[in-house]
Amino acid sequence: MTQSADKPAVAVLGAGSWGTALAALIARHGYPTVLWGRDAATIAAITGQGENTRYLPGIPLPGSLRATTSLHEAMADADLVLVVVPSHAFAETLRALAPLRPPHAGVAWATKGFEPGSGRFLHEVAGEVLGDDVPLAVVTGPSFAKEVAQGLPTALTVHSDDADFAQQVADALHGPAFRAYTGDDMRGAELGGAMKNVLAVATGVADGMGLGLNARAGLITRGLNEMLRLNNAIGGQPETLMGLAGLGDLVLTCTGDLSRNRRLGLALGRGQSIGDAVREIGQVVESIQTADEVMRQADAHSVELPITSNVRDVLHGDISPAEGLKRLMAREQKAEYPQSLFG
Secondary structure, eight states: OOOOTTSOOEEEEOOSHHHHHHHHHHHHTTOOEEEEOSOHHHHHHHHHHSSOTTTSTTOOOOTTOEEESOHHHHHTTOSEEEEOOOGGGHHHHHHHHGGGSOTTOEEEEOOOSBOTTTOOBHHHHHHHHHOTTSOEEEEESSOOHHHHHTTOOEEEEEEOSOHHHHHHHHHHHOBTTEEEEEESOHHHHHHHHHHHHHHHHHHHHHHHTTOOHHHHHHHHHHHHHHHHHHHHHHTOOHHHHTSIIIIIHHHHHHHOTTOHHHHHHHHHHTTOOHHHHHHHHOSOOTHHHHHHHHHHHHHHTTOOOHHHHHHHHHHTTSSOHHHHHHHHHTSOOOOSOSSOTTO
16 A cells, blocks of 8 residues: 555554554555664564564565664654553653654554553553643554454554544554554553453463363453453443453453463463563563552452452462462352442
């Protein structure tokens, strides 16, 4: 597809698998797109070979996609900025882009998680770093980078307090094989994107232990219940978590072996150590930090999350996966909904 002069220029920050896949998608939709990354070898491969040989080997990228290690160059003409870095690098990336951001450019992100150490939602971090006048949006939903890069059908959602900016971001993503919806619940959307990673570890552990499909379905359903209860406590909209940002992302991450968090759980369930499992996966596994931050939110709002708390204890090495299962199965029998889910 040729680039259109009336389409906004997009800077995608983060040249991992997800950043590269989104940059390729947007470039294929005819938007002038530049991808920024720190690793010179990765950027050189994208420029010279038309492929991210480290993260998406064998998948050709559009020739119109530019790549650079210069943040100044990436930001120079940007009308829209899309941040796609791990949560632990989110605040640092925002602080670096802030003085380079053209005044009219809004900032969206496809990062999932919380600010490590504080437990703050990423839109709170972005508002503090960038100021109240910058349009912000979160891109989230069920999506594996490899499938997006391959052009397989995908649906995501874009949430923002600014409806026009949500639409601008969705327009850049929306295309023949990619549906982009919009919403206005950034808090709920971010919670869903973070919690599903933790719950994917639980289902991975169960599958790694050979506990069967019944156990997997039970964990997904009760995990969704935990997401909904915490979402209600923080003021999110229940519809958000019954959609792409919650249920959709939860099912994908809990059942798809492209998920790093599920693969971590599988390894733990089969008796591997956390260190060995993470080294084998070879990329950031968000659940390791996110489990602590989710429980920080739960404790602050007095919400009980038995699956999430057991995952946290397993990831800390405080208990074994078998002990975590024993804890869950020993919980008091009760009605599925002792009161209204949101009562």
